[in-house]
Amino acid sequence: MKSQDETLEEWCRLLLRAFELEDVEVDVNEVLSLAGIAAHSVVRPAAPLTTFIAGFAAGLASGSGQAPDATSMRAAMDVARSVSKAYSADEAGEDYVPPASGTATGVATPSGTPGE
Numbered sequence: 001m002k003s004q005d006e007t008l009e010e011w012c013r014l015l016l017r018a019f020e021l022e023d024v025e026v027d028v029n030e031v032l033s034l035a036g037i038a039a040h041s042v043v044r045p046a047a048p049l050t051t052f053i054a055g056f057a058a059g060l061a062s063g064s065g066q067a068p069d070a071t072s073m074r075a076a077m078d079v080a081r082s083v084s085k086a087y088s089a090d091e092a093g094e095d096y097v098p099p100a101s102g103t104a105t106g107v108a109t110p111s112g113t114p115g116e
Contacts, residue, residue: 041088
């Protein structure tokens with residue numbers, strides 16, 4: 001019997017192949033971590049929504065040539081993680097200061113402006 005990790009890696013490869021994206025590297029644990037942050041910072045259903053939107057943003061940045069795949073994915077996930085944490089802090093009446101971003105990807109930052 002396969003472990004959950006083995007099943008997810010297999011599913012990831014199968015899905016990438018179905019979309020003809022075999023050469024794209026996906027860090028399954030990083031995606032799951034982002035989903036967990038969104039689920040716990042917002043509400044559980046925010047997890048798939050957050051990962052979908054982050055992936056879409058990364059795809060747009062990468063597809064338009066603004067940044068390589070890995071950079072676009074990392075930047076989009078960083079933005080989604082930051083927005084999730086800021087949402088949680090705001091809901092709790094706390095201030096949240098996101099970490100500084102130093103990548104040039106064109107992926108929107110929490111303020112809505114392109115990354116620098």
